Amino acid sequence: MAGGPAGWISVLIPAALFAYFLGFVPAVSDGDVILLATEWVPSLDIRLSVMIDGLSLTFALLITGIGTLVTLYSTKYLGSHPEYPRFVLYLMAFMVGMLGLTLSDNLLALFVFWEVTTISSYLLIGFNSDSAKSRRSALQALLVTGTGGLALLAGMILLGNVAGSFELSVILQQGDMIRAHPLYVPIVILFLAGAFTKSAQFPFHFWLPNAMAAPTPVSAYLHSATMVKAGIYLMARMNPGLGGTDLWFWTLVIAGGFTTVFASVLALRQTDIKQVLAYTTLMALGALTLFIGAGTSDAIKAAMLFLVVHSLYKAALFLMIGVVDHATGTREVGVLRGLARKMPLTFVAAALAAISMAGIPPFIGFIGKEFLYKAGLGLEQGSLWVTGTIFAASALMFVAAGIVALRPFLGKLADTPKPAHEGPMVMVIGPLILAVLGLFFGLFPDTIEAWLVAPGTWAVYGSPDVSVDLYLFREVNAAFILSMVTFATGVVIYVFHRSLRDALGRLFAANPIKFDPGWDRVLDGLKALAGWQTRILQSGVLQRYLFVVFATLAIGIGGTIWTKDALNFRLDLAAELDGLLFKHWAVLVFIIAGALLTAYTRSRMTAIAALGVVGIGVALIFIMFSAPDVAITQLLVETLVVVLVAVAMLKLPHLDPVGTKDRRPWHAVLAVAVGVCVTAVLVAVLQGDIDRRLTDYFEVTSWPEAYGRNIVNVILVDFRALDTFGEIAVVVIAALSAYALLRGTHYKGRKPDTAEDET
């Protein structure tokens, strides 16, 4: 096998997992829900808990099953690529994330895995990292889905608080309480923001076609069969808890319906077959959203069936177009003709998958479409919209199937960049298996019904009382007639599809609203905003930084005092001042004199010495009110600061001796404002009773429990030792950073900043 050990390991892992998950099928098809749990981060209530029910098992089987075929395919498709092991690593990381996402029973764990899939998708889209287009697409996908992820996290935290648990199995049983809760609307909006970005619903659809810059196996696996369905999974999973309201119904039905029609029209516009497939994937995601939103048992049944059906044929078609691209060097519909004779096996796979996609009996795609129609017609509200959009989309899917699988293979062989030849077996086997499965399930719908669709429906609908009975044909009813009309419409459109494509091209060229360039403008705007605010805030002038810091302090304290009406007390100033002794007055005068001298002196040395005087005055206050430790520390720190600043000062320019340039009225205003605010808050604090519980506790326990009589020190080294450890770590980091700065600037002749080291 190509690709070396990375290759066969990457195939064995999903294959083994697939076999393992198959083992759960009998239990789950009996309606069992398997819960497994282990504590992960107990202090944050995050458990690594696993829930295996019909929905998660369906996803797990798709992830591992298609994963096996895709990794097998990749051994040939990318096996000779120098970065192949890296590719395998990303793909495995993705698979872990996706399995975790679908199996997790804990919302927060689900979120972690959700982000793992986002990041691995980013890495895989940007795998050809020397192409600017790949990098842009990767970043776009990351930013769009990452932003949605943040919204989702907020929604999950809200939901967790409302439900009192982060376990899905607990949350989903409280649906009625959640729907009646005042936070229900924000929760739904945040969850849907996550799901819509991930599953590329309009107006977040634009990243998915761009994500096709990834290697073809990635497109088949992540951006069609599995990852983009994570949003679908989330909506399906949350349906018993959040669904069933008008908000949920109309948001999903309108967004899903619009996406499905919009995407299938856009699919016709494309000339690159991979792009056609990308847009039909969007169409499928829209349809799934639409039917999960519709929420009736028939609709959920149809959605679960369509989920599996779509994964089978779409992965097959993506892999098929990879084979064609590999063999001929092009994916353009205009160039590829008559490949059937040169690539018979690929043609068989393409044809079988496309027939399923077109919804022609006896393939499973036909059953999928029948059930979509049946569910749409049976809706009490919005029936016309749902059935209408699905009809339009199905007819256009029929056309897309023809474009993808008919045109390239039939007719006269055309010249291609490389001479066409059959693809290697490991690459053809995957699409063949998937396509044949589509036929098998179509002929024996009972199998897929019992294994996946029925248990899945129970999980999403929230009750196992729904009977699921799939059949290929039973009677001529409205759904069947609609199917026939769909075929007729599809054939007509297919005949005219080339002129239709040109017309659509002109129409879209004239359309002023373009999402992809719009995205660039949003990003440019963001960058400009970031640049603007950085230039404002990061002026590089120390004075301005200090101004901002102190202004924030003044506004913060002053604003709080104002809004909380904290000065609402009578202060008997005369009585307060009466208690002051002569020594208190003396220190006060001492401090005020020092402060005034600092502000008014024309000599730096005097200013620093005067500032030291202020500090010593404060230390004296500490001594008078019996806090010797604090006083000693204050004195020592003041001494060291004066020395440090005096040394640093030798480098600074002289002050303006005349004293006109240095007059800074705004600084004076700010200084007074900070002083007034701090004084006011201190006076206000002293009006109330001071909570002495902590003081009492330390006084009582210091000696018996910690064998120390100096409470300050006992707190520092024993009661609050962890805090002290954090502080001394900060001291070391600050010293090392200052050291690095001083050393780093030494040879460039720049002025050093003074970095002080006080705690």
Added chain:
Amino acid sequence: MMNSIILNAATRLLVALLLMFSVYMLLRGHNLPGGGFIGGLIGSTGFVLYAIAQGAPATRRALRAEPQSLAMVGLGIALFAGVFAVFFDDAFFTGQWLFIGATEDDKGLPISTVLVFDIGVYLVVFGSILTLVLALEEEV
């Protein structure tokens, strides 16, 4: 660096006194004003004085170790003192005490991880301040 004979002569005596005083403050800290923080400040003041009188290179020679290494070692000692409790099935930073020669009435000589932690704090403060002062001195 200042060229002053008086300062030079006084410094030799003062540095020794300050260092001794700093250790005294460190050790008595648990029961009386003092402790690692204050001790470290006093100790570093001694060497700052030395640096002003004799210059940075002489101070580095006298220190025998890089001050930033001293700070890091101090951080390591403090961490060790905290982790030590785990070996006795206590939470991090729970003080462990040993009373040497304790009798009914007298607790004897107490040895504790709390003191070890305070020595770490001393070294961190001492090393960090000297790192800064010496770097500034050499810069100017």
